[in-house]
Amino acid sequence: MATRPKHRKNSTGPRRRELLQALGIFQRATPDQLWKLTRPDNKHDKLTRDNLLDLQDHRLVRIELVREDQRQVWVLTKRGHGEAKRLLEPKGIRISALREEKYDPVTGKLLGTSYDDHAAAVTSTAAELHRAGIGHRLGFQTEIGHRLADGYVQRADLVVRAPAAGVPVMLLEIDRRTEDAHDLVQKLRRYWDWGRLLPKDAAQRSVDLVRSRPDAIEHVDHEKRLWRRVYPPTGRESLAPLAFVFADTTEAKVANTVAVLEEGGRRYWAPRRYDTLYPKAVTAREYRQAMPVVVTTLEHLTEHGADAAVWRRLGRADEQTLTDALDNPDGEDLYRRQYARAEAEDERRRAAEREARRPVCTRCGRKFTDERWEEITVHRTAVRAGDTSVCGPCRADDVAREEAAAETARRQVTALPEPQDEPGPDRGRGWFRRRS
Numbered sequence: 217m218a219t220r221p222k223h224r225k226n227s228t229g230p231r232r233r234e235l236l237q238a239l240g241i242f243q244r245a246t247p248d249q250l251w252k253l254t255r256p257d258n259k260h261d262k263l264t265r266d267n268l269l270d271l272q273d274h275r276l277v278r279i280e281l282v283r284e285d286q287r288q289v290w291v292l293t294k295r296g297h298g299e300a301k302r303l304l305e306p307k308g309i310r311i312s313a314l315r316e317e318k319y320d321p322v323t324g325k326l327l328g329t330s331y332d333d334h335a336a337a338v339t340s341t342a343a344e345l346h347r348a349g350i351g352h353r354l355g356f357q358t359e360i361g362h363r364l365a366d367g368y369v370q371r372a373d374l375v376v377r378a379p380a381a382g383v384p385v386m387l388l389e390i391d392r393r394t395e396d397a398h399d400l401v402q403k404l405r406r407y408w409d410w411g412r413l414l415p416k417d418a419a420q421r422s423v424d425l426v427r428s429r430p431d432a433i434e435h436v437d438h439e440k441r442l443w444r445r446v447y448p449p450t451g452r453e454s455l456a457p458l459a460f461v462f463a464d465t466t467e468a469k470v471a472n473t474v475a476v477l478e479e480g481g482r483r484y485w486a487p488r489r490y491d492t493l494y495p496k497a498v499t500a501r502e503y504r505q506a507m508p509v510v511v512t513t514l515e516h517l518t519e520h521g522a523d524a525a526v527w528r529r530l531g532r533a534d535e536q537t538l539t540d541a542l543d544n545p546d547g548e549d550l551y552r553r554q555y556a557r558a559e560a561e562d563e564r565r566r567a568a569e570r571e572a573r574r575p576v577c578t579r580c581g582r583k584f585t586d587e588r589w590e591e592i593t594v595h596r597t598a599v600r601a602g603d604t605s606v607c608g609p610c611r612a613d614d615v616a617r618e619e620a621a622a623e624t625a626r627r628q629v630t631a632l633p634e635p636q637d638e639p640g641p642d643r644g645r646g647w648f649r650r651r652s
Contacts, residue, residue: 240300252343397476497558500551577607
């Protein structure tokens, strides 16, 4: 019976598990990519290669091909695929398909050994993000489908979840300029459309509202939409962000493509003006219905790092760090501050205008109090307000004088003597007189 090979000197259990998990997610990778996806703090990929050789000794991985640049492309064996599945599935992570060994029946040559440049660019993008601290190796997923209402499935090349880096979720499209720029606009449209869908078990009230008119979905909170069932909240007021990473192309081609994306996709990425009572004072923009789009190149990520200012957001001129590019400094927070200032200024203006209209007493020259002003203007009290040209204290003096005069008159009436009845000359003579 064959003895089980021993582990190599520089091989450790945690490193071997990390490599199996990375290959389970990305299916194929070079030692350089696996180094950045697992232990980017190491100075080079030597330990990664040593652990790959150990996994090869135990028939868990194999070399599928050697690229033109002499870099080996490693994949899982059937046994290694089962081990990776055991490590990933309990965590809710989908494992990639097994790369089976198939040989040409005539030549005996190994079939299906191509490692196309697009697949390599996707893995390299994830590796550069991880190297910069944007995303855990288990926070990446590839080929994630997003089914639209018409049944079309838009698949994202890469999805990263990096809440610790300020990027709870981001969808990535890796383009080697093999697609027309207008096709990328259509991809953006489909992602935007997907972000406006309701889940199948949505409340009937929401369903009826959305069916009532085309833009009614904008009145449905993000928490009630389908995308929030799939991805976590972004921490910002927009849809899940989308990144286009261009690889193996020229700066001129990238600039032309970005110009087409910016113009053709404006409806999907651009914020709107707030519908407010103070349009001149509020310059903030409303991002709730927008999908943030950032662009960069794989060459910039490799040279400067994904945590550097290499990301440009559509609608902005300069490159920024990823979190700065995704933030909305002219969004909801600015709107609240500007609206509060505009409302306070409007209240001050209205108060000043009201103060300028406040009546002045024609007798003493004092301004009316709010109570007196209301008393002379409200119909039910105006009929008893007396002289409407005088203020409250003067009116009180008038009332006091009127009451004093009335009291004096009353007292004078009560002080008069009562008249006495005196007998007249004919008193006692009536119709019936006593006869003498």
